[in-house]
Amino acid sequence: MQNNIGLQTAYWNGTTPKLDIYKIIDLTKKANMDTIELKAGDFVPLTTEERRKLKNYIKDAGLSVTVNGTGLRPERDVSSSDKESHEAGIKHLCHMLDLCVEMDAKLFSGIPYGLWNTRPDGEDIAGIKKVRTANAVKGLTEVAKHAEEAGVTMCLEIVNRFEQYTANTAEEGIAVCEAIGSEYCKLLLDTFHMNIEEDYIPDAIRTAHEKGYLGYLHIGESNRKIPAGGRKTNIDWEAIAETIKEIGFEGPLVMEPFVLNTSASAKSVSLWRAIKPADDIDGLVADAAAGVKYLKSL
Structure with missing residues (x-):
């Protein structure tokens, strides 16, 4: 595959000794990546001048940037029926898009449609999902307008049933994107x-692309290891690669491995x-570099 291959900075969280963001950039480049995926905590707390310095360091390393992590909380949640929380969620996501511009990131992803690691807050699951989804669509329609102005595509990360409930499949995600109706929401x-x-998996990728809503991909094994050849795994990488090439998808493939149980996110x-x-x-x-080599070979 000829797509840019990337690695999320969270891969390095929990190392001994702890690495700062500049060392993480160096190691990401050493692993032969094309793209680095920043988490919000890597740059949001910084000053404007510190973000400029970080952006230039990444640029000098020859890496493109994606951003993952929306930072929604109960007090700022676009899926909330509480007017104050709903509006605060919109404002926060628009601010995140502005910071993506500062970092030269054209893709902003995560779960902007609600809270991560959550369950429906009541017994009427279908009803709660309907209301929460409608609230999210209403809020994200406004955010998507700001995304267009910023020139940053907001990508809704579709996660499994154990982490969220608004959209767990590509089909559900497409429905949300269609309701929002913006080419800057994928x-x-x-x-x-x-x-x-x-x-x-290949069918889900194909469908999202054919509908015009595939922004980019997170790539990882079923146990969240880095993809690599030479071992049998549960995911058919050859079939996925064949589909990516058949549909002509040119977006980045970003690895999001979690392998250190000492990390803050473990x-x-x-x-x-x-x-x-x-x-x-x-x-x-070495593992990250092997992943790049394997994915490029497919």
Whole structure:
């Protein structure tokens, strides 16, 4: 595949010693990546001048940028029926889009349609889902207008049933995008989540692309390891690669591995064991580089 291959910065979280964002950029480049995916915490807390410095460092490393992580909370949630929370969610997402512009990121993804790691707050699940989805569509329609002005595409990450309930499949995500009705609102499909929810991952990718809503892809094994050749795994990478080439999809393929149970996100993503030792930074680089080589070979 000739697509840009990327790696999310969260891959390095939890290493011993702890790495700062500049060292993470260096290691990402060393692993032969084309793209680095920043988490909100990598740049949101910084000053404008600090973000400019970070952006230039990434540019000098020859890496393009995507951003993942919307930062919605109960007090700022576009799916909320509470007017104050709903409007605060819109304002926050528009601010995130402005920060993406500062970082030269053209793709902004995550779960902008509601809260992550949540369940319906009542017994009428269908009714709650309908109301929450309608609220999200209303709010994101406004956010999408700002995305167009900013020149940044907002990609709704479609996650599995254990993490969210608004949209768990490409089909559900497409319906949300259609309701919003903006070319600046697309989908981020993730092989980890699709492995749980879709009947056949290549079909989900094809459908989203044919409908015009495939923004980009998160790539990872069913256990969130980096894809690599030479071993049998649950995901048919050859079939996925064939589909990507057949449909002519040119967006980035970003790896989002979680392998360190010492990371701040380990509990949130239910990682209860160490897949890699936290002090083997050279091994992390080697694994990431092997993933790039494998994906490029398909």
